[in-house]
Amino acid sequence: GAGVSQSPSNKVTEKGKDVELRCDPISGHTALYWYRQSLGQGLEFLIYFQGNSAPDKSGLPSDRFSAERTGGSVSTLTIQRTQQEDSAVYLCASSTGSYQETQYFGPGTRLLVL
Amino acid sequence: AQSVTQPDIHITVSEGASLELRCNYSYGATPYLFWYVQSPGQGLQLLLKYFSGDTLVQGIKGFEAEFKRSQSSFNLRKPSVHWSDAAEYFCAVAREYGNKLVFGAGTILRVKS
16 A cells, blocks of 8 residues: 655745644554654654544654644654754655554655754 | 764775674664665665574575674674665664664665776
8 A cells, every 4th residue: 555645745834833733644554643853953852642542742842843633543743843953854654553563654744944 | 871982984885895893882782783775865675684593684685794792792794895885874772672762873875986
């Protein structure tokens, strides 16, 4: 079937605006992850959803970042009042949630904050 | 906390030559270890993973990696590099099932003809 998809592929916004990034995981995958890839920080974990459990938000860099996962499938990462340091590629991954799972990554959303 | 070190930021090898990319991890227990590859403008693709058992792991595209607990290493190797292997390679560690990946800084591989 289809892999993980993300939209938009590119997003340019002005400082202070809010943005929403979308992730469609592989069908049937119960676990969903968001990572951020930036020049200064490399690849960083942001947030993790597993089924109906409370998400692991330990990687969110500030309270301007939030994410939700509706119906156990699609996820939206929201960044409020964007700052230039938020410019990065935001990667989504999903997995089956089973033992020895593999995370499958989407192509990412490239965010540029002017 | 876990951490991953990839000491080489850039590596250049000739096509047909052998390749070894270094990865060292820091974690108290037996880690789950991964190598991913990222081509320009693409997402991350899993090359191979280690959870337990045989310490020599075979992956896709002719890659293999060896887990050495005594050296806290998980180096990636390929006996003969192809031009299409030029990409960025990331080593990652996870604590256990259902947990976040901690990535190294990545190694950019350039292949010269």
